[in-house]
Amino acid sequence: MSDKPDKLITDDGLRLDGRRADEIRPMKIEIGVLSRADGSCYLEWGRNKILVGVFGPREAHPRRSQRADSAVIRYRYNMASFSTEDRARPGHSRRSIEISKVSREAFEPVIMAELFPKTAIDIFVEVLQADAGTRTAAINAASIALADAGIPMKGLITSCAFGKVDGQIVLDLSKDEDNYGEADFPVAMTQDGEITLVQMDGHLTPEEIKKGMELAKKGCKEILEIQQEVLRKKFETPVEDTVEKA
Ligand code: CDP
Numbered sequence: 001m002s003d004k005p006d007k008l009i010t011d012d013g014l015r016l017d018g019r020r021a022d023e024i025r026p027m028k029i030e031i032g033v034l035s036r037a038d039g040s041c042y043l044e045w046g047r048n049k050i051l052v053g054v055f056g057p058r059e060a061h062p063r064r065s066q067r068a069d070s071a072v073i074r075y076r077y078n079m080a081s082f083s084t085e086d087r088a089r090p091g092h093s094r095r096s097i098e099i100s101k102v103s104r105e106a107f108e109p110v111i112m113a114e115l116f117p118k119t120a121i122d123i124f125v126e127v128l129q130a131d132a133g134t135r136t137a138a139i140n141a142a143s144i145a146l147a148d149a150g151i152p153m154k155g156l157i158t159s160c161a162f163g164k165v166d167g168q169i170v171l172d173l174s175k176d177e178d179n180y181g182e183a184d185f186p187v188a189m190t191q192d193g194e195i196t197l198v199q200m201d202g203h204l205t206p207e208e209i210k211k212g213m214e215l216a217k218k219g220c221k222e223i224l225e226i227q228q229e230v231l232r233k234k235f236e237t238p239v240e241d242t243v244e245k246a
Pocket of ligand 1: 084085086088089095130131132133134135136175178184
């Protein structure tokens with residue numbers, strides 16, 4: 001871990017990576033990167049690198065895991081051993097189990113699981129490089145991979161954290177801000193702004209949370225535009241093609 005910098009925010013209001021309080025890190029998304037998955041996505045957000053594969057709806061195994069009235073949604077978050085500064089221990093950890101659970105719950109309100117009884121929809125997340133905010137990055141990627149797999153959803157899920165650094169509320173914490181800041185507050189929401197995930201690490205006053213939620217909404221709106229653009233590019237049928245086929 002790097003030494004604690006004297007200041008995480010300069011007197012000019014700039015953060016260590018040059019961002020202002022309300023700015024997210026640059027994000028790049030590629031869709032359909034895995035040929036064996038039904039849907040997939042590779043996402044870079046700052047220095048985070050995340051790969052997501054979605055499989056299903058497919059018959060759920062073991063059979064006792066099946067639900068007669070809907071699909072079961074399974075979400076597995078995993079950090080590659082080489083993804084962190086110190087080697088991440090392979091396999092499940094309390095942290096990965098918790099992240100998998102809250103991320104699955106973040107998607108349950110939008111996935112139309114009732115259309116596919118007895119099946120499973122599997123979302124596999126591999127964190128290839130971690131640099132703070134991997135659960136939010138993974139949710140943004142999973143949303144695209146689910147859409148790529150053609151899973152019926154009421155809308156996309158978008159995720160972004162805010163936090164408190166040097167006493168200020170800022171959007172999308174970097175690694176140093178996460179390590180040395182006072183609080184980290186990941187949020188996920190639907191396209192309509194309905195909150196589907198909220199977690200808090202650290203202490204914040206109700207006023208700070210209110211201010212942070214406004215920032216998170218702004219961040220999620222920007223991310224939603226990036227997600228929609230990627231999906232539009234993939235699924236939009238060029239006009240010439242339609243004319244030719246008619
Ligand atoms: O990644 P996220 O912010 O969702 O979760 P976190 O538990 O707050 O972890 C923050 C960051 O700590 C991760 O993104 C990694 O960069 C780092 N980390 C690590 O180096 N080794 C771990 N076993 C877990 C996290």
